Amino acid sequence: PSMRPMTVWQILDGSVRMYRENFALFLAMTMLPTIPLAIAEVAALGLAWDAISSTSGQPPGEEQLFTFFLYIGLYVLFTFLHFGVAFPLSIGALTVAMSKRYLGETVTLGSAFRPVFRNFWRYLLTSMLVSLISIFAKSCTCGILFCFTWVWFLFTPCVMIIEGLGGTTAMGRSKELTAGHGWRIFGACCVIAIVDGLFKYLLPMGVGAWIQAQ
Secondary structure, eight states, rough: OOOOOOOOOHHHHHHHHHHHHHHHHHHHHHHHHHHHHHHHHHHHHHHHHHHHHHTSOOOOOHHHHHHHHHHHHHHHHHHHIIIIIIIIHHHHHHHHHHHHHHHTOOHHHHHHHHHHHHHHHHHHHHHHHHHHHHHHHHHTTTTTTHHHHHTTTHHEEEEEEEOOOOHHHHHHHHHHHTTTHHHHHHHHHHHHHHHHHHHIIHHHHHHHHHHHOO
């Protein structure tokens, strides 16, 4: 298929249609790397809370404090592995799968993850560099510069997977691709974030409120 400029609504329509047609495959790519670590995070946080709350109102002893900080350390480790390793892996696999499906090619879990693992360290280190720059921009400029860096480097994972670039070269290529389309990309991402937030937060809150009312 030929590449052409698209409006925000065309992008959303195409994305929804692709996800609908490949729902099970894309869901597996997202969940397989991340769900085990998400479960481990919740478990570690629960065990840490149990360790510190089992004192019956008394100050925690050395053993309880040690157990608490041990589980907090595990929670931090699992969180880092979740968002620093597993999440970038799933994004990379989804990038491969979407590009292949757009071209009408057959995709399996193996064929989607294989290119990511083949360039694992370059992909992982570049993703971490982008995250560090984004965190710095968000912290030091009250979020103003973050909006620009977010748009500039948004396609860095796609460039690494599809064009085989890495490091600052991939970041520069992503910035080049967004030139002249920054506000359109920003608008599309805002709409997607709002829809994602509705499903992630408002829907569960509504269901929870309904259950409590019963």
